[in-house]
Amino acid sequence: MNKKTLPPPPDFDSPEEAKDIIHFLWNKLAELEDRLNQNSRNSSVPSSQQPLHNKAKNTSPNRKKSGKKQGAQPGHKGHRRLLHPIEESASVEQYLPNKICHCGGNYSPRSY
Template sequence: MNKKTLPPPPDFDSPEEARDIIHFLWNKLAELEDRLNPNSRKSSVPSSQQALHSKAKNTLILPQ
């Protein structure tokens, strides 16, 4: 896996600026995690068209 070299962290002029940047980065992290871990709730593919292995895993089918 290739790792990018990150620039040094910014210096903050005020606590408000630090808070704003933290919120921005927090939201960006959540967005990237959603892209890495897609699930049916956030998928654009209807559940009826998903592969069987991606549907609910805790479903127990009992013989009749």
């Protein structure tokens, strides 16, 4: 990483001039520190673009556990796609694989 060479510090003719430069530099320092402390939660930068060392901390460990197990809860009405009734089908065909596999092995289909 190449460091920029800084210009020599300015010479001050009066204490007021030194005060002005100190205030300017102090404000610049505050602005740069604010930019350094930004993360995806307090800026418009998406979290995928954040450097790994500057990613926002996960707050989920601070949440209280509900005591419920993961997944479907007892008493919850399930949502699933129903099968089409066989009676309404025009025909039902059974397809079985060949007795010899493409790799050369024998295959014996089970009867269901």
